[in-house]
Amino acid sequence: MRRFNFLNYTDHTExxxxxxxxxxxxxxxxxxxxxxEKCTYCVQRISAARIEAKKEGRPIxxxxxxxxxxxxxxxxxxxxxxxxxxxxxxxxxxxxxxxYILLExxxxxxxxxxxxxxxxxxxxxxxxx
Amino acid sequence: MSxxxxxxxAEFGDPDDLLVAAEKVxxxxxxxxxxxxxxxxxxxxxxxxxxxxxxxxxxxxxGVAGGLGGYQLAPDDTRSV
Amino acid sequence: xxxxxxxxxxxxxxxxxxxxxxxxxxxxxxNQNSHTIPWAVCFMVGxxxxxxxxxxxxxxxxxxxxIWGVNNPSMWGWDIINFVWxxxxxxxxxxxxxxxxxxxxxxxxxxxxxxxxxxxxxxxCAGLFPLLHTGRPYMAYWMFPYPNVLAMTPNFRxxxxxxxxxxxxxxxxxxxxxxxxxxxxxxxxxxKSKNPIFKGxxxxxxxxxxxxxxHWQRYESAYIMLAGLSTPxxxxxxSIVSFDFAVANLPGWHVTxxxxxxxxxxVYAGFAMVLTLAIPVRAWYNMKDFITMRHIDxxxxxxxxxxxxxxYGYLCEGFFSWYSGNVFEIDMMRFRMFGPYGWAYWMLILxxxxxxxxxxxPKIRTNLVALFIICQFVSLxxxxxxxxxxxxxxxxxxxxxxxxxxxxxxxxxxxFVGTVGQFTFxxxxxxxxxxxxxxxxxxxxxxRMTGRGHHHGHTAHALEPDLAGHTAGDGEEH
Ligand code: SF4
Numbered sequence: 001m002r003r004f005n006f007l008n009y010t011d012h013t014e015x016x017x018x019x020x021x022x023x024x025x026x027x028x029x030x031x032x033x034x035x036x037e038k039c040t041y042c043v044q045r046i047s048a049a050r051i052e053a054k055k056e057g058r059p060i061x062x063x064x065x066x067x068x069x070x071x072x073x074x075x076x077x078x079x080x081x082x083x084x085x086x087x088x089x090x091x092x093x094x095x096x097x098x099x100y101i102l103l104e105x106x107x108x109x110x111x112x113x114x115x116x117x118x119x120x121x122x123x124x125x126x127x128x129x
Numbered sequence: 130m131s132x133x134x135x136x137x138x139a140e141f142g143d144p145d146d147l148l149v150a151a152e153k154v155x156x157x158x159x160x161x162x163x164x165x166x167x168x169x170x171x172x173x174x175x176x177x178x179x180x181x182x183x184x185x186x187x188x189x190x191x192g193v194a195g196g197l198g199g200y201q202l203a204p205d206d207t208r209s210v
Numbered sequence: 211x212x213x214x215x216x217x218x219x220x221x222x223x224x225x226x227x228x229x230x231x232x233x234x235x236x237x238x239x240x241n242q243n244s245h246t247i248p249w250a251v252c253f254m255v256g257x258x259x260x261x262x263x264x265x266x267x268x269x270x271x272x273x274x275x276x277i278w279g280v281n282n283p284s285m286w287g288w289d290i291i292n293f294v295w296x297x298x299x300x301x302x303x304x305x306x307x308x309x310x311x312x313x314x315x316x317x318x319x320x321x322x323x324x325x326x327x328x329x330x331x332x333x334x335c336a337g338l339f340p341l342l343h344t345g346r347p348y349m350a351y352w353m354f355p356y357p358n359v360l361a362m363t364p365n366f367r368x369x370x371x372x373x374x375x376x377x378x379x380x381x382x383x384x385x386x387x388x389x390x391x392x393x394x395x396x397x398x399x400x401x402k403s404k405n406p407i408f409k410g411x412x413x414x415x416x417x418x419x420x421x422x423x424x425h426w427q428r429y430e431s432a433y434i435m436l437a438g439l440s441t442p443x444x445x446x447x448x449s450i451v452s453f454d455f456a457v458a459n460l461p462g463w464h465v466t467x468x469x470x471x472x473x474x475x476x477v478y479a480g481f482a483m484v485l486t487l488a489i490p491v492r493a494w495y496n497m498k499d500f501i502t503m504r505h506i507d508x509x510x511x512x513x514x515x516x517x518x519x520x521x522y523g524y525l526c527e528g529f530f531s532w533y534s535g536n537v538f539e540i541d542m543m544r545f546r547m548f549g550p551y552g553w554a555y556w557m558l559i560l561x562x563x564x565x566x567x568x569x570x571x572p573k574i575r576t577n578l579v580a581l582f583i584i585c586q587f588v589s590l591x592x593x594x595x596x597x598x599x600x601x602x603x604x605x606x607x608x609x610x611x612x613x614x615x616x617x618x619x620x621x622x623x624x625x626f627v628g629t630v631g632q633f634t635f636x637x638x639x640x641x642x643x644x645x646x647x648x649x650x651x652x653x654x655x656x657x658r659m660t661g662r663g664h665h666h667g668h669t670a671h672a673l674e675p676d677l678a679g680h681t682a683g684d685g686e687e688h
Contacts, residue, residue: 006275006281007273007277008274032346033276033346034345034346035346103609106459106608108459
């Protein structure tokens with residue numbers, strides 16, 4: 001979901017600017033009005049990991065990049081990783097049969113996909129939680 | 130002493146007369162001739178031996194230049210990554 | 211000498227010679243007393259609304275576009291509606307000047323000048339909206355591909371970028387075309403003007419035009435080539451504007467029908483605006499001899515024809531959304547007809563589908579009051595068409611979680627009436643300082659109508675002003 005900054009929601013002239021910045025997100029600049037807000041897949045964390053990996057002369061390890069939402073999620077419902085690496089955690093999750101793409105028929109090929117809730121449609125086998 | 134004649138001007142009351150005169154003047158062998166009219170009278174310029182090949186060439190070459198310039202705007206994907 | 215075609219006698223009415231045409235057209239500019247109260251009222255009202263728009267824009271630049279009614283599902287509101295509406299209005303000018311020129315339609319001669327001016331002013335109004343809607347208009351130059359240290363190039367796959375190029379090309383070509391057509395008339399004003407300052411200004415603008423045969427020859431070949439360039443523009447500009455929607459994936463937008471239906475709608479709205487201006491202006495400036503009932507009748511017919519194409523488009527949209535069997539498309543149509551904006555849809559059908567059917571009757575086409583009222587319906591209808599397309603699709607997305615509602619604010623209204631004011635202001639300013647009718651083309655038309663090679667009832671020796679001149683065919687108004 002995208003959000004557009006129709007107004008200047010974070011006033012850059014407001015004091016103390018640094019405190020507001022820390023409260024929102026210390027890693028990225030705060031966007032002024034006229035800029036689209038959208039999930040960036042935590043590009044700043046990916047860059048940080050890529051720089052670290054480059055310094056050590058190795059590819060980025062699976063699970064090295066943890067997105068902020070993934071880190072914050074108490075039930076660990078979010079997995080983040082390299083879809084091109086067949087051995088990665090994310091590739092395994094995406095192979096599961098309950099993996100689905102929202103509005104797949106539109107063919108927009110989103111990289112964010114979801115896992116359906118496991119349901120029990122047969123009441124004789126027990127109550128659905 | 131008679132003054133040398135530099136140019137002759139004639140006025141015509143009708144566009145069709147102008148056209149006839151232009152054809153005649155050209156046939157007589159005059160080349161430095163020009164006809165003035167408040168609106169385009171088709172055929173006069175041709176009768177005086179003008180063609181507008183210059184306009185056409187200018188337009189064509191500008192078009193080619195513009196087209197090539199336009200291609201320069203297209204992003205080069207191999208460069209940017 | 212090419213044979214002169216047989217022309218309709220009603221294109222110029224009254225007894226006219228080359229001199230009377232010249233005087234009549236130039237008089238509006240040279241004799242400032244020819245502007246009366248209606249001119250002053252229109253100009254002043256336009257100017258006031260323009261000031262209002264200035265205030266709205268000032269506040270908008272200070273606060274951001276959040277002062278409009280735009281919100282998160284409905285990221286485009288009145289701004290894009292007004293943009294498409296204004297761009298559409300411009301199309302009649304280009305159609306008249308380019309396509310009708312290539313088709314050798316002589317009835318374009320008296321209306322092309324101000325229809326082209328209308329195009330330019332409408333594009334000027336239209337251009338404001340996307341510029342301000344970027345949110346940071348001072349960064350608008352980022353939309354052009356220029357080498358920069360940000361290593362940033364615009365996304366050429368985005369229809370919104372195609373828009374930038376389509377509109378800027380359109381504005382440029384229209385302006386050049388208009389100016390080129392003005393040059394011989396500016397020279398005529400230079401020669402007739404008594405005031406040395408005006409003489410100087412007109413003279414500079416006429417760029418040394420002398421009316422020589424070689425000038426005319428180059429002029430005409432350049433004019434034809436520009437017409438050839440503008441002709442695809444008539445079709446391409448609004449096609450590209452329609453791609454803003456058609457290329458998106460949203461139900462109600464993702465329709466292959468959009469380009470032709472938008473182009474027809476543009477010509478439809480454009481002719482409505484030409485008539486809206488022509489009907490009062492020809493009365494105020496007594497131009498009834500040049501913009502005759504024949505012109506008005508034909509413009510009304512063009513409106514009827516394009517209106518039918520547009521209405522066919524609505525029927526197609528309805529039919530195909532049902533025929534697709536696609537739940538999103540069917541629901542979209544349901545929301546359009548019976549959803550929260552249903553009133554707009556039915557108003558649209560009334561304005562664009564039903565009211566123009568009156569144009570089938572010749573009595574109505576020649577009744578100026580009725581025609582003027584129909585034109586207002588058409589303008590409103592074309593605005594509502596964009597409203598229905600844009601607002602309903604944006605607020606009734608695929609997922610009910612992203613549904614919303616759009617309500618305009620006073621700033622939306624201020625912007626819209628402001629551009630109407632700007633348009634009126636520019637248009638009436640133009641009427642005062644430049645010849646509203648193509649002077650030399652009218653003289654040429656008279657020459658073709660009265661030529662000695664082809665007698666059809668005219669007794670004219672047009673260059674001699676004291677002779678009888680062109681005797682008119684019977685016009686409806688005499
Ligand atoms: S925290 Fe999650 S949602 Fe937000 S930018 Fe990072 S990946 Fe996207």
